[in-house]
Amino acid sequence: VDSTVGDGVSTASAGVVEIRCSSEDAGLSFVECRGLTFTNVAFSGCGSWRPSTNVDIYNTLSSPVGFVEFRVALYFLFSRDIRFSGVSVLDSPGAGAVFYGPHGINTIES
Numbered sequence: 001v002d003s004t005v006g007d008g009v010s011t012a013s014a015g016v017v018e019i020r021c022s023s024e025d026a027g028l029s030f031v032e033c034r035g036l037t038f039t040n041v042a043f044s045g046c047g048s049w050r051p052s053t054n055v056d057i058y059n060t061l062s063s064p065v066g067f068v069e070f071r072v073a074l075y076f077l078f079s080r081d082i083r084f085s086g087v088s089v090l091d092s093p094g095a096g097a098v099f100y101g102p103h104g105i106n107t108i109e110s
Helices: none
Strands: 003-006 009-011 017-020 028-031 037-044 048-055 067-077 083-090 095-100
Touching: 028 048, 083 095
Parallel strands: 017 037, 028 067, 037 083, 067 095
Antiparallel strands: 003 009, 009 017, 048 067
């Protein structure tokens, strides 16, 4: 049995919290964070646009340099000591999780 906690959040009978993004352009970004733990959580339909490290040589409108963008549900920039346990990313229009410039010990258990 699922029960609604609030807009976009519900708990399943297995004790997993589901976070549903309201649009495909929604996602979560964490910048210079430390010591985050995600346990028994599912992210559904998330995928915000983020810049990659690849230069877009075909985009002449960017100033001074444009980067190819990609979609990702969970984006970690220069973050450290992140732990995932029982985390799922469902129906993302892009990547599930990206760690850019990670530091410390980052653990993905399941």
